[in-house]
Amino acid sequence: MKILANISSENDINLMLENGGEGIGLFRTEFIYINSKTLPSEETQYKIYSNIAQKNKDKLFIIRTLDIGGDKSIDYLNIKKEENPFLGFRAIRYCLKNPDIFKAQISAILRASTYGNIKFMIPMIATLMELRSAKKLIDEVKNELESKGIPFCKDTQIGMMIETPSAAMMVDRFVKEVDFFSIGTNDLTQYLFAADRMNEQVAYLNSSFHPQLLKVVKDIVDCSKSNGIEVDICGHAGENPYLIPLWVAMGVDNLSVSIPSILAVRQQICNTNKKDLAPVLEKVLAFDDAYEVEEYLKTKFQF
Numbered sequence: 001m002k003i004l005a006n007i008s009s010e011n012d013i014n015l016m017l018e019n020g021g022e023g024i025g026l027f028r029t030e031f032i033y034i035n036s037k038t039l040p041s042e043e044t045q046y047k048i049y050s051n052i053a054q055k056n057k058d059k060l061f062i063i064r065t066l067d068i069g070g071d072k073s074i075d076y077l078n079i080k081k082e083e084n085p086f087l088g089f090r091a092i093r094y095c096l097k098n099p100d101i102f103k104a105q106i107s108a109i110l111r112a113s114t115y116g117n118i119k120f121m122i123p124m125i126a127t128l129m130e131l132r133s134a135k136k137l138i139d140e141v142k143n144e145l146e147s148k149g150i151p152f153c154k155d156t157q158i159g160m161m162i163e164t165p166s167a168a169m170m171v172d173r174f175v176k177e178v179d180f181f182s183i184g185t186n187d188l189t190q191y192l193f194a195a196d197r198m199n200e201q202v203a204y205l206n207s208s209f210h211p212q213l214l215k216v217v218k219d220i221v222d223c224s225k226s227n228g229i230e231v232d233i234c235g236h237a238g239e240n241p242y243l244i245p246l247w248v249a250m251g252v253d254n255l256s257v258s259i260p261s262i263l264a265v266r267q268q269i270c271n272t273n274k275k276d277l278a279p280v281l282e283k284v285l286a287f288d289d290a291y292e293v294e295e296y297l298k299t300k301f302q303f
Contacts (some may be wrong), residue, residue: 004060006234009035011050013055015259017257020266025053025182025256026121026234030067033074039101047109048180053116062159062182062256065134066102067091067123086187086196091124096133103238106141113153120156120221121182121207127163131177150301161234162220163187171220175227181231182256183220184234189213199284208237209290209297214246218285222251225258239265242297246284247279268303 004025005016009032016024032040032048053061068074069090072212082088095102112118122134135158143302145152157179162168168188171181185208192213195205207213217233224231234256241264247255248269257265280300288295 001252001270002060002254003061003262003269004232004234004254005259005262007052007257007259010052012259013052016262017055019259019262020060021259022264023062024052024056024116025060025061025232025254027061028067030072030074032071033066033068033077034072038076042104042108045105046111048117048186049109049112050115053112053118056116058117058169061118062124063118064121064161065092066095066105067107068094072116072237084196085197086190090135092122093124096130096137102134103137103141103264104297106138106144110138110141110145110152110156111150113156114151116248118153118156120158120182121161122158123161123184124187125160125174126166127168128173128177131160131174132213134300135177163191165192165216168192168216168220171223175223175229178231179227180230181220182234183217184212185217185233185237187244188216188235189237204290205226205292206291208240209293211285211287211289214293215285217252218250218281221252225251230254241268241303242294242301244268245272245277245297245301246281247274248274249281 002022004008004023005021006026007016007024008028032045049063069088072269073079109118109120122131124230125131159180159182160178161184163181163184167174179235186197189206189208193205195202197206221231230253232254233252238255239257255265284293
């Protein structure tokens with residue numbers, strides 16, 4: 001199990017390496033756009049991705065494609081205000097409607113792939129058609145680069161985030177379309193329980209301890225394992241000390257966490273014996289609510 005880092009800028013790479021990160025499990029590329037006053041060019045993005053890849057050397061470098069909308073707005077993109085932006089025109093939905101912007105990012109990522117172990121990760125996928133449309137655009141850009149004689153890694157892997165209940169329910173179909181999954185527990189929780197994670201009134205529903213959520217994650221992991229592809233966790237739940245034993249028990253391949261949490265998460269995993277955790281996972285999945293799960297785990301594990 002690798003302990004990867006979630007990063008938001010080129011400046012984070014040195015800090016990640018200093019803290020012993022084994023790679024980048026999530027690069028939030030939207031911050032390139034958020035921190036720019038105008039639409040960042042392909043060349044600007046290429047320089048950022050290639051610089052990070054060179055500093056990262058041969059370590060894993062997963063780049064999440066543009067994930068805007070929800071609580072992240074960018075004025076110059078002129079996205080109309082929505083009553084419920086978390087359920088609206090965001091992430092891959094925006095990219096597929098704006099292929100020129102998306103293809104510029106894809107091209108920058110592919111060109112940078114010659115410098116390191118770079119992988120694509122597509123966010124907010126809800127249907128097979130969305131994923132296939134994204135993959136088609138990636139193939140188009142590959143053909144364009146090849147026709148121009150521009151080098152790129154031809155076998156760059158493509159993964160997707162599982163954040164929507166529809167993706168979780170159809171994981172047996174998606175597993176045939178991608179090279180890996182990354183479970184975004186933050187969004188998956190809010191969508192699973194129909195509870196806006198920015199709304200304090202329903203905060204009690206946005207708990208990663210819910211047995212319903214844990215069952216969904218286990219089903220995703222089981223399906224991934226039986227089909228021979230990796231599955232990571234990149235939400236806040238990935239660094240929760242009481243939940244880490246469950247991820248180990250399930251067989252999650254990697255955890256992508258905030259940089260300050262890397263060493264603590266690694267230490268905990270090194271002190272964990274997977275064989276002892278199967279009964280714990282079985283008991284947790286039999287509980288009825290998040291409170292029972294949390295209380296049991298806090299009694300079982302003293303941190």
